[in-house]
Amino acid sequence: MTREDVIRNIFLAIIFAISGFLGIANGSYIVSIMYILTVVILVVFILKDKDLYNMFYTLLLISAFYDYTLYVPRVQSVYLFHIVLGIFTLMSLFRIFKDRQILMDLDRKVLAIYVLWFIYMCVSIIWSLNKSLSIKYIAIYLMMFAFIVNMMVYNINRERIKKTITILSSLILLIILIGFVEVILGTQLPVKHYADAFIEFLPKDQQNLINARPIAFSFNPNNLAATLAILLPIGFYAIYKFENIFFKVVCIIASIIAFSLISITTSRTGFVAAAFGVIVYLIYSVINIKRIGLKGIVCPLILVISLFVAFKYSYMIMNIAQTESGQEQKKNGLADKLDALGEQEIQEGGDGSLNVRWTIVSDVLRGTIKEKHYLGYGVGNVEQYIKNQGNTGNIYSPHCYPIEILGDFGLPGLALYGIYYLYLLIQNMIIGIKKKSPMCFAAATGLIAFAPASFGPSSITYVFSYWMLMGFAVACIQVYKKESDEYKPTSSSSMKEYRIG
Numbered sequence: 111m112t113r114e115d116v117i118r119n120i121f122l123a124i125i126f127a128i129s130g131f132l133g134i135a136n137g138s139y140i141v142s143i144m145y146i147l148t149v150v151i152l153v154v155f156i157l158k159d160k161d162l163y164n165m166f167y168t169l170l171l172i173s174a175f176y177d178y179t180l181y182v183p184r185v186q187s188v189y190l191f192h193i194v195l196g197i198f199t200l201m202s203l204f205r206i207f208k209d210r211q212i213l214m215d216l217d218r219k220v221l222a223i224y225v226l227w228f229i230y231m232c233v234s235i236i237w238s239l240n241k242s243l244s245i246k247y248i249a250i251y252l253m254m255f256a257f258i259v260n261m262m263v264y265n266i267n268r269e270r271i272k273k274t275i276t277i278l279s280s281l282i283l284l285i286i287l288i289g290f291v292e293v294i295l296g297t298q299l300p301v302k303h304y305a306d307a308f309i310e311f312l313p314k315d316q317q318n319l320i321n322a323r324p325i326a327f328s329f330n331p332n333n334l335a336a337t338l339a340i341l342l343p344i345g346f347y348a349i350y351k352f353e354n355i356f357f358k359v360v361c362i363i364a365s366i367i368a369f370s371l372i373s374i375t376t377s378r379t380g381f382v383a384a385a386f387g388v389i390v391y392l393i394y395s396v397i398n399i400k401r402i403g404l405k406g407i408v409c410p411l412i413l414v415i416s417l418f419v420a421f422k423y424s425y426m427i428m429n430i431a432q433t434e435s436g437q438e439q440k441k442n443g444l445a446d447k448l449d450a451l452g453e454q455e456i457q458e459g460g461d462g463s464l465n466v467r468w469t470i471v472s473d474v475l476r477g478t479i480k481e482k483h484y485l486g487y488g489v490g491n492v493e494q495y496i497k498n499q500g501n502t503g504n505i506y507s508p509h510c511y512p513i514e515i516l517g518d519f520g521l522p523g524l525a526l527y528g529i530y531y532l533y534l535l536i537q538n539m540i541i542g543i544k545k546k547s548p549m550c551f552a553a554a555t556g557l558i559a560f561a562p563a564s565f566g567p568s569s570i571t572y573v574f575s576y577w578m579l580m581g582f583a584v585a586c587i588q589v590y591k592k593e594s595d596e597y598k599p600t601s602s603s604s605m606k607e608y609r610i611g
Contacts, residue, residue: 114160231489238488247490261581289324296429304330335380337575343555370424383563492517507568
């Protein structure tokens with residue numbers, strides 16, 4: 111057994127011990143076993159990694175996908191992800207200290223935006239409505255910045271970003287598989303659920319319907335729909351990179367199942383986001399028909415048709431527990447929601463999801479613009495402002511990322527975020543065209559899909575798939591803008607880097 115094998119075995123043993131302890135302490139045995147298996151399959155069998163830094167990076171992305179599911183006993187706000195993020199951040203800082211060239215390879219424009227953003231949010235505490243909320247969200251944003259910068263530090267050459275694509279593709283496939291099994295069995299994984307606080311007070315038929323929808327590792331179906339919509343483009347464009355027909359077929363089938371899952375969640379924004387992604391992918395394929403050939407058009411056409419079929423018929427595969435009356439509950443919830451948009455009269459302060467969302471938008475626009483709170487209400491304080499208005503029932507989350515940015519950071523913050531978003535989008539499109547890079551277009555497509563997807567979750571700020579998308583988009587800019595892969599691994603990429611003394 112080599113020294114690298116020993117290191118990997120120790121690494122895996124520690125992960126087994128920690129995740130096993132969390133599973134036993136919290137009673138989440140199934141999730142812990144799944145987590146361990148995911149780590150083993152990715153690290154040992156797919157990536158076949160023995161380098162500690164690479165293994166921890168894989169662990170970081172896996173932990174992010176597992177989201178809220180593994181947490182410290184009695185402290186549900188501290189996840190295993192937080193622990194891994196902290197360790198990996200220290201490792202990244204040590205790498206930068208040992209090899210300053212890494213710092214030169216990072217996208218300085220993005221780093222500058224993060225610095226300005228952080229300074230602004232710290233200053234915004236001065237006029238914030240709720241100081242404790244500001245501190246909480248500063249911590250969240252710091253974690254987001256740390257996660258994205260970690261992805262930037264890791265992905266500085268083509269070999270690394272290929273690993274990232276492999277990891278993300280594998281994990282997307284995992285949540286699609288889990289979501290599909292949940293739908294077929296009519297039961298969800300034993301994870302934290304947005305409905306836990308009130309589901310027991312709902313009629314039995316509504317309880318059964320909520321439990322029959324897929325959630326995977328997400329806090330609610332909207333989060334799952336957003337995750338699938340913004341990360342699926344990686345699978346779309348990977349079809350062109352795979353030479354093996356088997357992997358092409360797997361990507362297509364997985365995408366079709368994902369469309370069905372999004373439809374079953376009944377997330378309108380998630381479905382629109384998925385449609386945006388497929389349309390952009392189709393346009394890309396048509397424009398590049400000379401390079402990819404007529405056969406290359408088949409895949410996007412299949413996906414377009416599949417998206418329509420999923421919208422019409424996916425609800426039929428749901429396994430909804432029957433009520434005592436035996437009444438059939440299967441119906442196309444997404445179609446009903448979309449139909450209701452044309453029939454429902456929007457009323458500010460009214461009941462229902464659409465009315466509440468419109469009320470939130472109206473309140474924030476009125477507060478920041480008409481009432482001249484141009485600097486916003488302080489980081490994280492859009493929730494406090496909405497709560498103070500008292501016209502949205504017990505719903506205080508913005509459910510719209512642009513409105514969240516506007517309410518928290520005002521017009522300057524919205525402008526800064528607009529620059530950040532457009533920079534990532536335009537740069538990936540330009541580099542994708544110049545370098546003929548499908549993955550740059552995958553990042554750009556994900557960013558386009560993110561626009562409608564960000565209206566789905568109560569707050570996408572703390573949805574880890576959003577962090578991954580941004581990290582992946584920056585990584586694509588860093589790597590593919592280079593003419594060639596000029597980075598050469600130094601001694602800092604080995605285990606010796608982490609030995610002290």
